[in-house]
Amino acid sequence: MSNLEILVPDLPESVSDASIAVWHKKPGDIVSFDEVLVEIETDKVIIEVPAVADGILANILEDKGAVVKARQVIGYLKETINKETVIINNDTDNRNDTDNRNDTDNRNDQNKKIDILVEKKEKDKENNALTPSIRRLIMEYDLDISQIKGKDINQRINIEDIKNIIENQQKNTNVNIHSTVKDSISNANRVEERIPMTRLRKRIAERLIEAKNNTAMLTTFNEVNMQPIIKIRNQYGDLFEKEHGIRLGFMSFYVKAVVEALKKYPELNAFIDNDDIIYHNYFDVSIAISTPRGLVTPVLNNVDSMSMADIERKIKELATKGRDGKLKIEDLIGGNFTITNGGVFGSLMSTPILNPPQSAILGMHVIKDRPMALQGEIVILPMMYLALSYDHRLIDGRESIGCLVKVKEALEDPIRLLLDI
Known part of the structure; x- marks a missing residue:
């Protein structure tokens, strides 16, 4: 494989320089012959610079917005003789990386499930007096059982206690959401954006x-x-x-x-x-x-x-x-x-x-x-x-x-x- 120069094309006589408008590829991307790599903007038109061969974009010397001259080197293209081999190798590496990540993720997921089961058993021991309907509401609304006190003489928790807590929680959530939305709308009208002139x-x-x-x-x-x-x-x-x-x-x-x-x-x-x-x-x-x-x-x-x-x-x-x-x-x-x-x-x-x-x-x-x-x-x-x-x-x-x-x-x-x- 050899490195090929990516050059700024010849500019019109009345145009002394140009600027990089956008790179369509980033270093490491596989490109095909005649595929547009970068667009260069002059005072009058945009000039497309295509790839001169199949290969990989090795590096970029001039980023977006840079001022460049005619025939200036703005990057390098690593020419590949057999692009399919590169693709196959990349696919193999990707599969290996994916398999390793999947194994790690699976082990992490299993550990998390074990921790949840242990925690659930401990809670069941502490709250074995709770009815199934109360337990379902506690799980569904993610309530902290340690903060719930029953109102009867023995401080046992009943279904009405849970419902009151859920209602209060929903009221507070609606107030917070309304306040957040109102602030977001107010701030959205005061957004500023600075964009360089073309x-x-x-x-x-x-x-x-x-x-x-x-x-x-x-x-x-x-x-x-x-x-x-x-x-x-x-x-x-x-x-x-x-x-x-x-x-x-x-x-x-x-x-x-x-x-x-x-x-x-x-x-x-x-x-x-x-x-x-x-x-x-x-x-x-x-x-x-x-x-x-x-x-x-x-x-x-x-x-x-x-x-x-x-x-x-x-x-x-x-x-x-x-x-x-x-x-x-x-x-x-x-x-x-x-x-x-x-x-x-x-x-x-x-x-x-x-x-x-x-x-x-x-x-x-x-x-x-x-x-x-x-x-x-x-x-x-x-x-x-x-x-x-x-x-x-x-x-x-x-x-x-x-x-x-x-x-x-x-x-x-x-x-x-x-x-x-």
Whole structure:
């Protein structure tokens, strides 16, 4: 057998270090080839490190939470040529240990039974005047016979004496239980727990502070009538799902509307880089996704060339990978504009924070039936607020408001998306 190094994989260029998230095995555990040994967390994704051979985890050099570098040795794997032999030997040792423990336990149990029988005989000698029913109650409620005094003239114990003692004992027990439960409930409301922040959560916090401190961020609002899109989904939703194998959601409409707006207002698809402005002639849109580890923004590349079915399919794929912790570095790199949909959680209105180095982000919200004035009449319509946050250093009010109005028009009249107007 030989010892194999367990190494930290190569990290992305923008990531200098990582931390140990969790070890799935402990020293001495038998592992199989390609079985995940440890998960390593970077600022963006979690990387799984599998076993390179069958063997036994010999030792761990870096425990959970340790900061590690690329290609660093974090443990050793003892390679085994014949894993079945190891298992058989382990089983034999376990059986021998189990047999020895069982023999010892059996002898201890026998000694305890003998002591109980002796003690019982002594008590019977002392209390041979007790009736069988009294003895049964004493045994059942574990009463101390030496503390029981009879109330008759000869101080003999009768059944009423035993019952009175049992009733008093139960009353005291109920009071104690009630007090204990009450104290437990009171203390349970004052529990504190300290948990270290994950690297992803730290990075999110850093980027949010960076966006607030380093940009001149403003937010402009508008509202959109979602009735036309709802009608399209109701009319063609089943046919769309049957044809493409994916449900027709709202996000594909949002993405298509954003792309048309960015084509007309390229400043919102640009970055500030020191004293320069970088304009992009392609459309990579980040989609904010909530995961168990925090908010991430995977990217839809070249969305202008994607169909609505492609968009829905890709968003579902990224959401599933985010939920399962399977997002890769390439899923998160890039992005020129972000869409975040707080409406899925019930948000009516918000001011989304920029996703650096991007210059704009669009917030979608919950769709609510509200009374609206339409051609001089009050009607109930499914309305949604739009919020566009932007960096005022690059984008003026004309571009930001014009972009938001363009999104509104595309959503209220989806035929514009087909006619490119």
